[in-house]
Amino acid sequence: MAEMEEQCKALLSNCNEEQLDVYTQILDSIQSGIGGLYFVYDSGGCGKTYLWRTLIWKLRSRGDIVLPVASSGIAATLLPGGRTAHSRFKIPIVFDELSLCGISHNSDIAALIRATKLIIWDEAPMQHRYAFECLDRTLRDLMKSVDATCSGLPFGGITVLLGGNFRQILPVITYGERGDIVVASISHSRLWSTCHIFLLKRNMRLNKGNSITEIQKLSNFAQWVLDIGDGKVSPPLEENPHCGEDDILIPLQFCDIKSENSVDNMIHATYPDFINKCKDPKYLSEWAILTPTNQTIGHLNSLIVEKLPGESFSYLSIDTAEEFGGTTDDLNNAFPIEYLNSINIFGLPPHDLKLKVGVVVMLMRNINQTLGLCNGTRMIVTKCLKFCVECEVICGAFVGTRNFIPRMELAPSETRMPFKLVRKQMPLQICYVMTINKAQGQSLETVGLYLPKSCFTHGQFYVAISRVTSPGGLKIFVDDEAGQPTNITQNVIYKEIFYSLPKP
Structure with missing residues (x-):
């Protein structure tokens, strides 16, 4: 606790007026016990992640529970104890306007949420508004066992702090038109009318200049x-x-x-x-x-890997087709193994994954977020073994840690194919x-x-x-x-x- 308090004091001493205003109001909201929805709107370099860390260490130093999550895996690794929102709150991968999180009332995560004082959700604009509404319904249901009035409060009375930049990429809607993408944004949710918005406008990167000309x-x-x-x-x-x-x-x-x-x-x-x-x-x-x-990336990455010195190792996947409406003979005749091997789908590694020691790769699945192994983590290959590879993390809060990445069964959540393709392969893609x-x-x-x-x-x-x-x-x-x-x-x-x- 004392170490966390010292970290908080060190961070707090360097906060500017905009950050201190957010810091104070969030703590006041937690103290009031009625919660609220807040959004920190900033551009790159304005100290949003710095503010997150200050709040996290402050609350944890006094024994309070704060759950930091993000819409993407790589953003989650930048937060102390960060997880993706889907992983932390069991939000369905495919959801609609009536979805609920997969959290039962007597589960450990439910008990954790009931004791939570603050939820921080980074990169919020890139997430579909249904995800926030799904969490809102779930928290109202869970918190009513603590206090019946909580069912009428946004997010069950828990203070929720969102952050992000609406100039960045909005929710990805498959085959969606412009109107579909805009309407899917959090700013078009029923929750937005209750949201208090903070603006961070001071660019902290400008202080790094060594001269007036550079600044x-x-x-x-x-x-x-x-x-x-x-x-x-x-x-x-x-x-x-x-x-x-x-x-x-x-x-x-x-x-x-x-x-x-x-x-x-x-x-x-x-x-x-x-x-x-x-x-x-x-x-x-x-x-x-x-x-x-x-x-474009597959072709360019393969050309870059060819320029690297060292022996090339080829890892072949095992591909199967499932959930096909016809008979097994129909499936084998219509979709032979050679055809399945040739399919390249977004979100799946290639059938023939060529690696060398020293190649930079990106993880394509959440494996263990407590160790920083999440979708988007960049790593460098340190050993190429027969059935797995050893990789060293080169970004985020777990830089320098090494992990073995094995083959695992992967399947796209949504495709237009008449069957489900299951590919057993290491969840890696080259990412120069x-x-x-x-x-x-x-x-x-x-x-x-x-x-x-x-x-x-x-x-x-x-x-x-x-x-x-x-x-x-x-x-x-x-x-x-x-x-x-x-x-x-x-x-x-x-x-x-x-x-x-x-x-x-």
């Missing part, structure tokens, strides 16, 4: 990133009268339109001295190439190149943004450029329709998502 560069870059996120950057109609309404002109300091956007050029720009430092965990944790679609969605919640020293096709949904371009902490760490590679380098691309922003938010 001004960081300030200008931060403002450009915010303008991108708010959709305030106008189309370059003077340079190109055929531009669309979402097109923007990227400053030439981030683009090299005179050189081809080849894999070698991207590696050289994003991973300088790659061959000599290709097995350095700290070096690899601070660099990444981002791209919007899954179709990763999708922009997977990068959300991470901070990187250098980002190479590769856009063979433009970003296609709200906030993708903003998320990609806001992963870096300084303008010198951003390199953007854009191809036009003819495959030639350009500095014009799309910045898709759904401005209606900001209508229910206070003006920054």
Whole structure:
């Protein structure tokens, strides 16, 4: 307890006025016993995660229970004792407007929730509003056994603190249109009318500048990133009268339109001295190439792995088809093993997973979140064994820990196939190149943004450029329709998502 108190005091001494206002009001809400719903709206570098840690250590130092969760696994690893919301509260993977969490009244998690003073939910805007409403119904039901009046309070009277940035990627709706995505946001939930919103506007990264010139560069870059996120950057109609309404002109300091956007050029720009430092965990944790679609990353990652020295190990999956309406003979004739092996679906590792010692991989499933092994955790392969691989975590709160990753049965939650594909394979994918969605919640020293096709949904371009902490760490590679380098691309922003938010 004393150690936690010291940590809290150290963090609290560096909080600014905006953070202290949130800190005070949250503690007052907990003290009142009637709870409430709060939302911290910020942009990158404004100290939201710092605020989370201050509140967590304060409450835990006095023996109170606080449950920190996040919408994504990688964001959860940045919080002390963090878990994904789906894992912590047993939220169904497939839910609707009437869903309930899978928590029984006499379970251990129910007892834990009844004693909880605060729930912190990070990266809230990327989660479907049904998830919050599902948790609200469940907590009202659980807390009424403590006090009957709790069933009429939001989240059963527990203080719930959400955080995130509506400039970032919104809930992913399969084959959803613009209206479907906007309506799925938390800001369109019935709970939003009871929510108190805090704004964090002071960028803490600006204090890292060593000179007035450097601080001004960081300030200008931060403002450009915010303008991108708010959709305030106008189309370059003077340079190109055929531009669309979402097109923007990227400053030439981030683009090299005179050189081809080849894999070698991207590696050289994003991973300088790659061959000599290709097995350095700290070096690899601070660099990444981002791209919007899954179709691109597989090809680029395989090319990068081929450049690495060392022996290549090939791990083959065991694929089976289940839940087919016909007979077993029909199944075997229609979907032979060779066909199942050839299927590549988002969320599943490839049939033939080629790895080397020193390759950077990303975990595709939640294995053990108490050890930091969750969906999105980046690791480096340290040993390639016959039936498993040993990996070292290179990001989050568990940096340096090593774990064995075995084969396990994996199946996509939703597909359009007439059967269920079950693939027994190590839940890993190579991640020198990763999708922009997977990068959300991470901070990187250098980002190479590769856009063979433009970003296609709200906030993708903003998320990609806001992963870096300084303008010198951003390199953007854009191809036009003819495959030639350009500095014009799309910045898709759904401005209606900001209508229910206070003006920054």
